[in-house]
Amino acid sequence: MNLGFHRGDGRRWFTPTPEIIRGLIAASRRVFPRFHTIVFVGLLLLVACSRAPQGPSPTPAGGEWHEFEGTWTAAGSRHSISLGTDRKASVASLEGSLLLAGPASPAVGFQAEAVVLNDSGTEMVGRAVWTDEHGDQVYSELRGEGTATHNKIVGTFIGGTGRYAGATGTYQFSWRFVLETEDGTIQGQSVGFKGRVQVVSPQEPPVIGGPRT
Numbered sequence: 001m002n003l004g005f006h007r008g009d010g011r012r013w014f015t016p017t018p019e020i021i022r023g024l025i026a027a028s029r030r031v032f033p034r035f036h037t038i039v040f041v042g043l044l045l046l047v048a049c050s051r052a053p054q055g056p057s058p059t060p061a062g063g064e065w066h067e068f069e070g071t072w073t074a075a076g077s078r079h080s081i082s083l084g085t086d087r088k089a090s091v092a093s094l095e096g097s098l099l100l101a102g103p104a105s106p107a108v109g110f111q112a113e114a115v116v117l118n119d120s121g122t123e124m125v126g127r128a129v130w131t132d133e134h135g136d137q138v139y140s141e142l143r144g145e146g147t148a149t150h151n152k153i154v155g156t157f158i159g160g161t162g163r164y165a166g167a168t169g170t171y172q173f174s175w176r177f178v179l180e181t182e183d184g185t186i187q188g189q190s191v192g193f194k195g196r197v198q199v200v201s202p203q204e205p206p207v208i209g210g211p212r213t
Contacts, residue, residue: 065169065196070100072112072173072190079184087121092186098130109133116142128155136162138197140171151175157197164199171195 074096081089098112109132116126126142138160144153151174157167172195179187 063198063200065198067194067196068100068102068171069194070098070190072096072098072193073188074112074114075179075185075187077184078186083119083121087119089117089119092116092118094186110138114142118144120147124151124153134162136160136164138164138167144175148177155195160199164197166200167197169195169197171197 074094076092076094078090078092083089092115094114094116096112098110100108100110110130112128112130114126114128116124118124124142124144126144128140128142130138130140138157140155140157142153142155144151146152153173153175155171155173157169157171159165160167171193173190173193175188176191177186177188179185
């Protein structure tokens with residue numbers, strides 16, 4: 001006798017052997033002669049249900065735009081230099097987490113890393129890497145303007161690995177520092193984080209060049 005469980009509902013089923021089926025039919029003929037046909041039909045239904053295949057897990061369709069919103073929190077260090085009285089440049093390295101929401105979001109959460117070069121006289125530029133729970137990564141370029149208290153940052157996806165290979169799209173947010181110390185320790189979080197991304201379906205890889213001969 002094989003025992004198992006249906007996925008999701010916790011119900012138990014078994015797969016009866018041919019010997020068990022013949023024994024139950026014979027017993028039903030002796031004890032309940034009028035109902036042995038019902039018992040036989042019931043056993044056939046039981047076998048059919050126990051062998052019903054489980055459907056595959058749904059896979060997000062590739063080529064579609066996935067809109068998302070969320071919160072990016074990170075901490076790290078920053079090194080600054082003065083470029084005169086009213087100008088300053090800095091390089092910051094940040095690590096943290098990115099939690100996304102929305103039914104069409106590409107994933108629930110990422111480990112997020114960023115390296116940022118900021119010049120108060122021009123604009124902020126940087127690069128970011130998001131890594132999901134499977135180890136797949138998505139890459140993006142960062143550009144921003146404004147001050148430490150009033151700023152706008154735009155990210156542009158430039159590809160990735162695994163399910164994010166060929167990722168395109170943009171996202172935007174503002175950054176608010178919650179900790180800034182004299183030794184360069186920083187910590188902050190995003191405000192109004194939202195965007196959209198388009199990924200290539202794993203089942204339909206892009207065709208590069210012509211057919212092979």
